[in-house]
Amino acid sequence: MKKYLKLNANDKHLSWGNFTRTIKEFAVNKTSALQIEIFCTIFNIDNIGETTVNNYCVGIRSINNEYKQIFINYQKKYKQNKNNLLNIIINLLSIIDGHLYAFSNDKDRLKAINQNKRLKDIITKLYNISKNDKDVKNKTINKIKAYLQSNNLYEALWEILFFIVLEKKQPIYEEDLKTKVIENILNATNISTSDLEEFLNLQFMEGINYNFLLKKMAEDNNPFACFKMGMDEYKGLVLGFPRYEMSYEYFAKAAKANMPNAYYMIGRMYLNGLIGTKSQKDLETAYKYLKKAVDLGSITAINTLGILYLNGIHPIKKDLNKAFECFQEASKYNYAYAYNNLAHMYELEKNYAKAFECFLKSADLGESWACNKVGECYRTGTYTKKDLNKAFKYYNNAINIDLRSCSFYAYYNLAKYFYLNGCQDIVKIANYDKAIEYFKIASKGGIIEATKELLYIYTDKYLQNKDETILNRINKLANIIEKSPSYDEPLRQEIENTLRKIKTHQKINLNIILD
DSSP states (O other): OOOBOOTTSSTTOOOHHHHHHHHHHHOSOTTTOOHHHHHHHHHTOSOOOHHHHHHHHHTSSOOOHHHHHHHHHHHHHHHHOGGGGHHHHHHHHHHHHTSOOOOSSHHHHHHHHHTOHHHHHHHHHHHHHHHHOTTSOHHHHHHHHHHHHTTOHHHHHHHHHHIIIIIOOOOOBHHHHHHHHHHHHHTTSOOOHHHHHHHHHHHHTOOTTHHHHHHHHHHTTOHHHHHHHHHHHHHTTTTSSOOHHHHHHHHHHHHHTTOHHHHHHHHHHHHTTSSSOOOHHHHHHHHHHHHHHHHTTOHHHHHHHHHHHHHTOTTSOOOHHHHHHHHHHHHTTTOHHHHHHHHHHHHHTTOHHHHHHHHHHHHHTTOHHHHHHHHHHHHHTSSSOOOHHHHHHHHHHHHSSOGGGOOHHHHHHHIIIIITTOBTTTBOSOOHHHHHHHHHHHHHTTOHHHHHHHHHHHHHHHHHHOOTHHHHHHHHHHHHHHTSTTOOHHHHHHHHHHHTTOOSSSOOOTTOOOO
């Protein structure tokens, strides 16, 4: 027997089940907000079987044609005069608020609907669900958002209902979904299922001949092997240093099979000047590859296209609305960097609550920079309520990740605000050695503030015991700071004032060259 996905169990589907669940969640009287009552109210019928409605809510059955026809008729009436459906929503308000409404004219009905606080909370929740549902088009999401922002709750709700009843497909079966995923991956490409099978077999059976077999597979133009070899050359994993021309050749082979990420990587290399010279012609070429990757479904390329729109990088003109649409589309696939970019755009609008919400989503997806940012927000009380326990948690989440994608500021923040002097009940006793360890990691990661802290620590140590071996460390730290891009006059004076504290015959020279 096929397993179906429950469409009222989480916030991933804009479905009838989630619609009724949300109504019940915000209704004053939960016992009156029954599934049957809601269904009969919306479809304007007297009764329906409890099992039938439950099947619609769970997602085991699609809403049948009889009820879909009711909504098709609704659409016709709605297009003729939007006020034709006011009474249906007024009756729904009676369920939500727990008392009957009666109005003598459409103007009062519309005003009551658009000013209803509970209805706004319901539509806001459904709007957020719509962003998670891959079946909902951006055009629909943007319409709902625009209606919400203008407090046009009436039209927002009908936009949602028309999608749920007439467009949302159900039931969704697990096996069909798996097949659909594979088909979607290979759709619009020239990649065969045997190409995929051959590559996966190699991955699962990885052994001593792996590199040899991978290279041979790439020579035979297996697109997955070509892409993997291209990435290995790009990262410098083959000879210990990147070979971008070789990387390009492999990506070009994979691109011939319409592999979206191969198009993306070529576009990215042109965009960053790793191939070509970043001339206008090269940037136009980069755009063509990125656009092709987008057309083939690359989420990373959609996000990158958003960055081009955000910054107005040739040949694209700056367009914040299109940038937002790209980031929003990429975020639907839980692409963490898209959430970071959305947060940045909300910051530009000074909508700090939404910015924090996006940073938090990225952080909860394990993105290190966002984890550090959320930690900063909780530590300082910026964008959200101050909470040092949560700050400590997210800083640690930021460092519990591969160093290649780690935010080294998190090491600095843990050392500075928790281990150096202790912190309330979180780090009760200062852990000086841990602080130094984390400052060192952050300093190696390019965090100049950590290098300064180490300079101050070793200066104090020298003043306490006059250990001549510490002077060499101080010298090196001073030179690292001097060579930093952020080295300016105030910083120079700060460092020189620190070094003047050292009363010794050996002069500390800021211009000394490191070994």
